[in-house]
Amino acid sequence: MEGSGLHPGTDGMTIEHAKELKVHDFERSQRHQRILTAVADFPLDGNEYYVGLYYTALNIGTPSQKYFVQVDTGSDLLWINCKPCSKCPRESNLKIPLNIYDPQETSTVKNVSCLSSDCKTLATISASSCIDKSCYYGFGYGDGSTTMGYLVEDVLTLATVVSNNTVKNATADIVFGCGFNQTGTSLTSSDRAVDGILGFGRQVLSVVSQLADNDVTTNEFAHCLQGDTGHGGLFVVGDVQEPGLVYTPMLANEFHYNVNLQKIAVGDVTLNIDSSVFASSNDGSGGTIFDSGTTMALFVDKAYFAFYNQLLSVIDVPYITIEDVTCFEYSSRDLTGVFPPVTLIFEGAEMYLKPENYLYRQQVTTSSQWCLAWSPSSSSRLDLSILGDIVLKNKLVVYDNNNGQIGWMDFDCQSVVKVSNGSGSQEVSPNLVNISSGSSHSFAVGLQVFTTFFALASLTYLL
Structure with a gap:
């Protein structure tokens, strides 16, 4: 995933690069043995009525940092606010701590080359370009907001259900967007602010597709969005057996x-x-x-x-x-x-x-x-x-x-759901994983109603 492997000015791969690829493949195979066909549980909070969105928490990087992102099945790319970002919100009236991703603060980050298959795939869902050998993207959303950044690869720490309501951490490498230039009120204001958007669409770069392509989970997921006066619900990756x-x-x-x-x-x-x-x-x-x-x-x-x-x-x-x-x-x-x-x-x-x-x-x-x-x-x-x-x-x-x-x-979104991991059925409870140890689940935004939608990833703009 580090590009073509061709040494500049030659028609072959260097010995050093070949060794790097072998190490990369070995590490990936070991990881797959640990979390093959896992059921991944993502904590969920939010509400369609008072908040106007649903969000989850992702742990990314080494050391791991927590990022709150909106769950969006209408787009594909995961992106999070990234340094340098002058317009990224620093606080949220959702009472969640915001965090800006800093590639310099994680030891496992990798650049995604312009020649990589991921960058070529990006061009099918977004405006893209190559700047300083990095793969840049630009998305526009249906509410007029935009985001621009470049692709990176880093480690995502997953909460996997290994037996009924028993959770074990596992890791997987994912490609996502380092978004350093956001515009529009929904992406720059502290009102209902989160750290980014978790695209769970059906294209190759969505997180669920990446996890499935890497044999981490199956390419199937489910959500149960608790609405009206409740909040949260269930968001799980796995083969639902209900x-x-x-x-x-x-x-x-x-x-x-x-x-x-x-x-x-x-x-x-x-x-x-x-x-x-x-x-x-x-x-x-x-x-x-x-x-x-x-x-x-x-x-x-x-x-x-x-x-x-x-x-x-x-x-x-x-x-x-x-x-x-x-x-x-x-x-x-x-x-x-x-x-x-x-x-x-x-x-x-x-x-x-x-x-x-x-x-x-x-x-x-x-x-x-x-x-x-x-x-x-x-x-x-x-x-x-x-x-x-x-x-x-x-x-x-x-x-x-x-x-x-x-x-x-x-469905009662506070009930357990049966999900198969390939070898048996697991019962997964809502909020099995705490979305935030400091979250009071008391929203400070009052009644919020939106007559337009938040994100539609097919609307792109040129860089």
Whole structure:
């Protein structure tokens, strides 16, 4: 992973470089023997309702340092704030300690050469260039924020479940972004600030793909995002064995976790929406993706307005619309019988949604309202449907890259989940690993609601 191995000006590999590669391969083989087919547990905190994101903690480098990163299935690259960075936030109102990665302070960091396969892969998901023999990248996100940096390789310390709720540390080398130039409020402000973004997409450079390619874990993971007034949940890499999961195929040859959404039903009424409305186009537009980096949800305009009009026709509650957000004058927390359930009909499976999966509660002076958390995609200048945290919360969602499918079921996110390590099933509990020894789990941000999503890694900019 240190480049081509060609000595400058020759057509062969030097003896010294050959020896380095043999040592590297031996060390990797020993590591694989230790953690082959491991079940990796990542601590999870956050909330779609009060915080607007879910985050985990990663331990990187030697000596190991802790970094808090947003969990994002809508992008691929892991990147963390890195020196020198003048605009990186130094504190967070999430009450978590922030940390800036310093390549000079870790003994196991390696440069990723411009000639490496990782750098060539980067060019398929990001703007990239070669500067001083280092592989630079540039990402733009859907909220207008951007990040720029260069690739490095360092050691990730994993918490692996070796028996039911028994954890053992293991290590794996991963390639990630050293992000030294961030722009945009979401990446530079102390408001809900974290140390970076953990891309868990389906492309080669995502962490889950790297772990699988290195025979550390299987290429399958699951999350259960506890929502509403709770927080945290479960985020685990492994073969989930829970009965009751239903699956829909991932669409082939797509960059994201694209699925085939076919219909939407409001109550007992299936909306008159042609399935072609949800289809992906050759230019990358259209389609439906699962994205934990998006707080709310977006639907292509024809589908959204069919849903919106049908919803208003069956709800006998006064409402107001301000700045394209519709809120209902209803203060009770019990939505049963007042707001209908919604069903998303996919190829081969259906997802049943409660009103809390398309509404959020908003405090207004001395009372409260319930407001629509779904928006037309044109409001974010996009032409695709995105299922964010508001839809995915309180469900066990499985991303099975091995078999090209996504599964889900309603689930108590504080319950144990059965995960196979290849030789037997393990029970993994939520927060089996403490996300922070000093975390009080008391968020200081108050009620936060977002009508646009956080990250969409396909939006890139040129360096």
